[in-house]
Amino acid sequence: MSYKKHFSTLIRFPLILMAIILGGLTGCESSDDDGLGYIQLYNASSNAPDIYLTVDQYDDDDYDERTHSSISYSKVSSRLEYETDSYDIELAWQDEYNDTDDLETIYETQLKITKDIVKFIVIAEDIQTPNVLIYDLQVRDDDERDDDNDDDLFNIRFLNMGANSDIIDIYVSESDETFNEAEIVAQSTSYTEMTTNQKMEQDDYVFYITAAGSEEILYQSKEISFAYSSEHIILIRENQGAGSSPFIIDLVSTSTSTEVPDATSDAEYKIYNGIIEHELLPSYYGVFDVYIDNIDDSAEISSLAFSEMSDSMPINFGDYGISLTNSDTNEPLIENHLFSLSENSDKTIFFYLLEEDVDEDDDGDVDEDGDGYVDEIEITLNSLVVDNSQGKGIYNHNINVINLIDDDDFTFVDVYFVLNDEIVETADNSIVVPYITPKTINLLNNTYSVYIIGNDDSSDIILNSFELTLTEDSKEQFLILEKDSNSVTGYKALLADQ
Numbered sequence: 211m212s213y214k215k216h217f218s219t220l221i222r223f224p225l226i227l228m229a230i231i232l233g234g235l236t237g238c239e240s241s242d243d244d245g246l247g248y249i250q251l252y253n254a255s256s257n258a259p260d261i262y263l264t265v266d267q268y269d270d271d272d273y274d275e276r277t278h279s280s281i282s283y284s285k286v287s288s289r290l291e292y293e294t295d296s297y298d299i300e301l302a303w304q305d306e307y308n309d310t311d312d313l314e315t316i317y318e319t320q321l322k323i324t325k326d327i328v329k330f331i332v333i334a335e336d337i338q339t340p341n342v343l344i345y346d347l348q349v350r351d352d353d354e355r356d357d358d359n360d361d362d363l364f365n366i367r368f369l370n371m372g373a374n375s376d377i378i379d380i381y382v383s384e385s386d387e388t389f390n391e392a393e394i395v396a397q398s399t400s401y402t403e404m405t406t407n408q409k410m411e412q413d414d415y416v417f418y419i420t421a422a423g424s425e426e427i428l429y430q431s432k433e434i435s436f437a438y439s440s441e442h443i444i445l446i447r448e449n450q451g452a453g454s455s456p457f458i459i460d461l462v463s464t465s466t467s468t469e470v471p472d473a474t475s476d477a478e479y480k481i482y483n484g485i486i487e488h489e490l491l492p493s494y495y496g497v498f499d500v501y502i503d504n505i506d507d508s509a510e511i512s513s514l515a516f517s518e519m520s521d522s523m524p525i526n527f528g529d530y531g532i533s534l535t536n537s538d539t540n541e542p543l544i545e546n547h548l549f550s551l552s553e554n555s556d557k558t559i560f561f562y563l564l565e566e567d568v569d570e571d572d573d574g575d576v577d578e579d580g581d582g583y584v585d586e587i588e589i590t591l592n593s594l595v596v597d598n599s600q601g602k603g604i605y606n607h608n609i610n611v612i613n614l615i616d617d618d619d620f621t622f623v624d625v626y627f628v629l630n631d632e633i634v635e636t637a638d639n640s641i642v643v644p645y646i647t648p649k650t651i652n653l654l655n656n657t658y659s660v661y662i663i664g665n666d667d668s669s670d671i672i673l674n675s676f677e678l679t680l681t682e683d684s685k686e687q688f689l690i691l692e693k694d695s696n697s698v699t700g701y702k703a704l705l706a707d708q
Contacts, residue, residue: 245325248349249299252330252462253281254371256450257602258337258623259303262313263287265321274504277310283601284447286466290324295412299446301333301342305654307638317342326351330443334402335372337604345369345404350441358439362412364375365441368396369380369404372446372457375402377422380444385433387413389425398422403422404443406550412436415471419457429457430555432473440464450600451554452478452524458554477527479551480598481511481520482706483541484562484614484692490589491563497537498561498675502530513537517692519558519706527553532593543660544591556598558688558708562646564590596648598708607684610650610708615673615701617645620664623673623691627651627658634661643691655680662691662703673701 222259252262259366260280267274280303281287299321302313321329328347338680350358351364358365368380377400383392399422404688419429429446430672436442443462449455457558461468495642496516499509502525511520514537529548544561551557568586599608611625627639639658641651664671674697686708696700 211669215443224583238593241446245294246291246323246331247294247323247574248291248327248328249283249321249323249328250289250464251301252286252445252467253283254332254334254445254447255340256283256448257604258283258333258340259603259605261333262302262304262310263290263331264300264302264313265290265292266300267295273301276376277313278454280304284460284469286460286462286465286467287536290532294323294325296320296322299331301331301340303499304604307654319654332369332371332610333624340682341402343402346396348407355439358409358610362439363409364412364436364439365407365409366496367405367407367441367443368399370401370443370447372401374401374449374493376456378428378457379420379422380446381418381420382410383415383416383418385402386685387416389418389430391679392416392418400456407441412438412554413501417459418445419459429460429472430456430474431470434461434470436500443523447555449475450602452476452522453554455554462473471552473553475527475554476524477551477554478522478524478556478598479549480522480558481514482558482688483514483516483518483692484559484560485591486516486563486693488565488589490587491543493539493541494543497539498534498543499537499540501533501535504531504533504590509535517690517694517702517704519688520556522556525551527555529549532559544593547593547594548681556600558596559595560594560614560690562592563690564592565618566617592646594646594648596688599650601686604682604687605656606654606681608653608686608708609689610648610687611641611643611689612645612648612691613645614690615645615664615692619671619693622647624665624670625651625689625691626661626663627653628661629656629658653680655682655684662701664701671699673699674703674704678705 258272260282262277262280264277268300292669299318300315302315306571326349330345330347333340365383377398378397379394384393388520390531394419412435418427445462446457449458452473455472455475459470461470481500497513502510514520530549532549533545567584568588601608613623620644622644625641626634626637628637641649643649651663660678661675662673664673688706688708691703
């Protein structure tokens with residue numbers, strides 16, 4: 211294996227010592243009391259809402275408060291620049307809509323900003339009793355950056371934020387090698403431990419995680435390319451996705467975080483039957499079977515009725531052809547629709563029926579005989595693939611609205627989530643949902659009156675309404691809108707766990 215770790219601190223020590231001696235003789239122009247330092251926040255609490263960082267500074271003459279943009283789970287802020295000084299900081303979440311002036315504080319402390327040091331703050335574990343960790347990261351000076359660029363090196367640290375009991379080893383190989391050729395880069399790394407900075411040659415690498423002292427691979431990354439003389443933290447955390455690996459990593463830079471799932475992880479999928487009965491499907495009575503790759507003697511999902519969601523089904527990641535057959539006659543409804551599942555992914559496939567007017571001569575007139583009716587319609591059966599949320603929030607929840615109401619009726623619908631002291635007109639929480647275009651809204655725990663409104667010319671029509679209560683135990687949900695001939699309005703809404 212050809213990569214090299216460079217220990218520039220040892221190489222440069224005599225030069226640093228000489229600089230200190232000369233500085234003592236000639237006097238210093240600056241000190242650690244003057245200059246700039248940085249704060250960077252990473253959210254590692256899987257049940258946390260978006261977290262806000264507020265930085266307060268007091269002195270004899272002035273008071274300054276800055277609240278920075280919120281950080282969601284597994285994401286990181288940019289490096290926030292502050293003059294060297296002591297500051298009061300708070301970590302908080304927004305427990306009232308449209309009010310970041312009155313946040314719910316969950317952690318506060320005093321933080322001393324030091325010249326050329328990044329205070330890397332990690333909020334972890336259960337957000338109700340969070341564990342907040344602060345690490346000091348040395349900022350490279352201009353000479354070190356130039357040397358890294360000249361030598362084609364990048365900088366990397368490893369931070370173990372997996373399960374409390376896990377002590378792990380981390381290995382790396384070049385992308386065209388296997389674990390047999392891998393070399394250990396972090397040994398017996400305990401929970402919350404961050405390794406010292408290492409310099410590696412810019413190249414494409416694969417990272418592996420094992421239990422300390424073991425060679426059983428618990429996690430293997432896909433190929434990760436390092437093409438610049440940049441700084442990274444590989445942050446290991448518990449996997450919340452569909453795969454069996456206990457770990458997932460985030461590649462954290464000075465401003466972004468990129469999730470890298472285990473390269474061998476399985477996936478999961480669910481199927482929703484949104485195909486209504488139709489005169490052009492005379493033998494279909496709202497129930498179908500699901501086959502993957504080919505139609506054989508065994509359906510993956512049998513007798514899935516209209517408006518029903520299947521259980522989650524495990525499957526290897528990859529590309530598949532999915533087919534549906536009429537449960538009563540075994541006649542094909544859909545054949546070989548492409549369905550792709552990436553590593554560790556969890557998706558739902560919504561099947562629905564679309565009516566389209568036939569315009570055989572392409573003149574824009576679908577009523578050639580002038581009787582006021584469309585001369586002919588045709589139908590297609592289509593699929594919509596949606597990522598399921600992996601969130602486990604306790605204070606707020608995502609509602610993903612899926613509009614399966616044919617756009618010949620309404621090109622879009624408005625969905626209002628109305629609190630007890632609101633009406634539709636004053637509701638803070640609403641969302642416009644076009645046909646077959648999923649839209650997500652995040653709601654705080656509360657009880658809402660939900661109204662689905664369609665617009666007919668100049669009139670707003672209530673298509674459906676119901677009450678929704680969200681608590682700490684609620685799951686992320688789909689709100690599915692569709693036609694229903696048995697409903698008074700002809701439409702209905704239903705909720706399903708993601």
